[in-house]
Amino acid sequence: MDYLLQVKIGALLGLLLLTLFFGFIPARMRWFRETSGTEAHQMVLSFISCFAGGVFLAACLLDIIPDYLTDINAELAARRVDTSFPLPEFIMAAGFFTVLIVERIVLNCKHDAQQGSDQERSPLMQGNGHGHGHGRSADLEGSAHHVHVDLQAHSSFRSFMLFLSLSLHSVFEGLAIGLQTTDSKVMEICIAIVVHKSIIVFSLSVKLVQSTVPPIWVAAYVGVFAMMSPMGIALGIGVTEAQLTSGILIQAILEGLAAGTFVYITFMEILPHELNSPENQLLKVFFILLGFSVMAGLTFLG
Template structure:
């Protein structure tokens, strides 16, 4: 087995294990699940949520979208495709609307069943307070390490959001499990596509990246940031922690 393939497979299993560990820390620690704590407790949790919002914003703008656009343009050039249409942006929009439509359909079905109290947006106001497929050699190992660090921060932030949004524990486990599986699954699909050496392999990979980017845009701009910025209290401090989360991820992206 060649070195590059070994690194990819190692990243697959390492990413799954690390994501599960960091994802279940907030779910298992009672302090994160306490929504009726003191004012200080609620403030700290709110600031953690703001930091998570900055993390998601940076990951979206500085990592996922630029990587996708670069891979998409490379794929179009390699297949000698000239399109007078913003195809990369359209694919991201498809991913965005896919999540939006699915979420609205689920909420509508639950509303029709009369279970209004059992559903709410992912981040509800119930408290007061991917690597490049064209990179070779040892550079892949560096990218894998960067992805592991990014993924750990993101899944920890997501888990904090889930445990603070009245989601049932069984669903928290399911959400974190699905989230943890998605990246390794994407790596596995990427490995399969590249190993199969399909003529349109790079294009298929780029399209999948675009759909993922669209879902990330939805989560960042319609779920996380509006919740924190629209809730009252300590607005400047919230902005500071959003900026701090952004800076941390920007630094990791720069170093990675």
């Protein structure tokens, strides 16, 4: 076994263990799972969640999207695909709309099921004339109730999509390590990914703990997510050893779909969830900016 392969295997094990360590801090500590604590406890949890939101915003705008655009444009240039149509952005939009459509279908099915059960419990005779106004207000109250229940039940779905998009990106990060040909470059990229991924997995674990995902599934998500970068390193080692060059375009397309998914989760779930309550708005914005700034600083340092 040559020295370069030993360095890559060491990077694989290091990434796996450190990701598990930082991911299980929120997952295993009761302090993060406590939902009936004091007002100060709830406020601190909210600020930590806002910090995680800023981390995901920076990961979206400064890491995932730029990486994808670089890879897809390089591949299109290598294949001499010259078109005025914004194909890279279209692929990303496809990922965005895929999550949107799937989520709306699930939400609509849940809404119809809830509505059907309410109709079974409602009286057979309802006023259609002078009682119409009252019926409309009742419908509005009922629809508001349905939306609240569905959104609450749906947070686990969005948590899964957040996990899926980050996992795909982690595979591509690991692939970048596995494809390197010098040990110094392997160590350089590995250190950057360790710092970056430690913050990401901590933030992901916070989000999972605060959603409706059961604790056993939080542990499973963190465990699977921790294996994604090592899996990418292993794939990169295999590609290097076999000297394969095919499949780069498929990888770039998958990156685009994952980027579109992450855009949806960031701007439709994470940030609105943090900013939808009127309490401590300025402090919440500050912690979102703080999380963004930490990731931006790490990106600037390379």
